[in-house]
Amino acid sequence: MEMERSYPALESLSICKMPNLEEWNVPDSVESFPCLKYLRIEGCPKLTKxxxxxxxxxxxxxxxxxxxxGSIMFLTLETLHIWDLPIRTLPKLLDNPSTLKTLGLHGCANLESVDEGLQYLNCLGHLQIMWCDSITSFPIAILENLSSLTSLGFQFCEKLNPLSGPLRSGVVSERLNIGFCPELKHLPESVQKLSCLKELTIHHCEGLRSLPDWLGSLQSLRELWIGECPDLEKRCQKPNGEDWLTISHIPIILINWKIVQNLDI
Incomplete structure (x- = not known):
């Protein structure tokens, strides 16, 4: 694909389903996309640069x-969504994009580890991992290097036991969303060191049967959402559920998307 002219006003561009596209060339002397802010490339498996x-x-x-x-220039990039790429680890090329604020990893079926690729993303505020069936753990120690992270989500990761391992210090994550993780049997103890946690959502984690007592010490927690976790739902019923005293300090509690408690009214 040859482009010999500039598009000075173009801000958004999608290139989709061009399986034979191998090159996207512009003249060296022309800055063809000076204002392009949003780029989507889908279904172009031969394009490499x-x-x-x-x-x-x-x-x-x-x-x-x-x-x-490897051809992305991270000079101004703030949001990166990676879908259906055959990667086993998060590439080290993500080590130094200091501007990156949002990262989504979706449908990367071979992805096994994200440890190294995340450790230098100091500006990252939002991280979402979905439909990555080969990843089995997400060591919570990774969060120690993500000093700006406020939102963290894991969904549809069948083998994942998230936030495993020890944590040396507290982190600033305010929102944690765990869903469709059937291998999750216990809420990891390391979650109690998320000292700024305000919102906790747990849904479609059928293996999670109870909440730990230490959840009652998370005084920063403002909202708890529980959905499609049958055993957990019973234990968190107000006022006689076995786990109710553990969570009763949380101002807003929803179970199966129905408000059970709202102390902010």
Whole structure:
């Protein structure tokens, strides 16, 4: 694909389902996309390199060649969504994008580890991992290096036991969402060191049968959402559920999307 002109006003571009596209070339003397902020590339498995996009803010990569990640310039990038890439680990090329604030990993069936790729994302505020069936653990110690992280979510990761291992110090995460993780049997003890946690959502985790007593010491917690966890739902019923005293200090509690308690009214 050859481009010989500039598109000075173009802010959003999608290139989708071009399985034979191998090159995207622009003349070296032309800054073709000076204002391009949003770029989506989907279904272009032969494309391996991007032109220079100096103002790129959000990039979505869906079912493409993994080497395409290596051509991203992270000078201004704030949001990156990776879909259906055959990666086993998060590439080290993500080590130094100091501007990255949101990262989504979706449907990467071979992804086993994200440890190294996350450790230098100091500005990352939101992390979502979904439909990554090969990942088995997410050591909570990773969060010690993510000093700006406020929102963390794990969903549809069948083998994942999230937030495993010890944590040396508290982290600033305010929202934690765990869903569709059938291997989760216990809420990890390390969660109690999320000293700024305000919202906890647990849904479709049928193996989780009770809440730990230490949850009662998380005084920062303002909202608790529980859905489609049959045993947990029974234990958290107000006022006689076995876990009710553990969670009764939380101002807003929803079970199966119905308000059980709202002390803010």
């Amino acid at each position: 991007l032109p220079f996009v100096p103002s790129l803010k959000e990039f979505t990569l869906h079912y493409n060649n993994v080497t395409l990640l």
